[in-house]
Amino acid sequence: MSNLLTTSDEILASALTLIMSGGYNGFSYADIAGVVGIRKASIHHHFPSKVDLVRTLVKQYRKDAEVGVAALEQGVQDPLELLKAYAGHWARCIEDSSRPFCVCALLASELPALPPEIAEEVKAFFRFLSTWLTSVMDRGSREGALNLSSQPRVEAEAFMASVHGAMLSARAYGTPEVFPAILAPTLQRLSPTVAQ
């Protein structure tokens, strides 16, 4: 049953969980070893250094996000529904505590103290997310499916900031409901059907 995942996948998965709770400096190889049920030295076989491990992790996290977004766009066309799906994804993650925080958002807060290779990957994630959201905003604006009050780029950045800030608040208050509560008015304002 543990063969469904390779050891290195298990290492990455537990590192993800650990980073999500305490950031880059908040976990150690010993912590991972404890979770995976392996010795510290064995982790070095898969990832020679901590920087290797986290760089791989963030890179894969971004690729997963790219795949997820592509799949989402296959199933959903309406721009507003795309934004709702994105927000909804995080609402569920926060609700069931499975992935209560975006790893890249957390790492971004530690950026100045991060090894440069990792910092670069984190920045790339932000650029990707921003690019995607901008494209959604842009299309929504042209199609009349979104009610924008600024340029698509600015709306995209503002939306992303709301999502990240709402994650932070949900964590600070310890109440998951605060996340959708914060996002709801933002989504409603973007909706063309209730334009004032």
Add this chain to the structure above:
Amino acid sequence: MSNLLTTSDEILASALTLIMSGGYNGFSYADIAGVVGIRKASIHHHFPSKVDLVRTLVKQYRKDAEVGVAALEQGVQDPLELLKAYAGHWARCIEDSSRPFCVCALLASELPALPPEIAEEVKAFFRFLSTWLTSVMDRGSREGALNLSSQPRVEAEAFMASVHGAMLSARAYGTPEVFPAILAPTLQRLSPTVAQ
């Protein structure tokens, strides 16, 4: 010349700077000792443990914020101007790199891994900020000085989330201008003079 600040103030100040860049686990007593020009052991005289130090720091940070907000409300009455002043404060801090991130926002992201005493102080900061912003939103709504589309409490949380998220983006992109760019449309939307 170094007597303008007591040693313990210097310790707190350098700890503040260090936390702002790398979070709770991103600095050590040795780092502070290096900055202040004192030995590690001497820090323990002022703050017996790291938890003591950071708890004191966050508590003082909140009190400073309370004083700052009280002073601001003395000088500024208009709710919209209060929100602009708050955003402007952070815009300047980010611009000149003096305090490019809110310590409590950063610590909130690490909350699950923080010593409980510190976590409690961080939560108290969020409650304070939220209460103040809610009072501003509420008054603005009643006076017609703000154009709210949701309840004051929700608008306050959304505004706070925008500020925190915008801080994160400014850090991630490494471009300070992104902060005011994100906040501008939010402030404009709250403005009664341009209500649609």
Add this chain to the structure above:
DNA sequence: CCCTGTCTACCTTCTGGTAGGGAGGCTGTC
């Protein structure tokens, strides 16, 4: 036979923290 993956054992450096001593300043008492 080699390659992969794990192990034990070990290293160095850093971590927060402690013990104890010395210099200097204040204060009370003779």
Add this chain to the structure above:
DNA sequence: GACAGCCTCCCTACCAGAAGGTAGACAGGG
């Protein structure tokens, strides 16, 4: 005024444990 005592602050020296990381051996499979 002198001096003892104490208090504050900083020091050197040390500690145990945790950090990331290395070396080398062993087991099993292709």
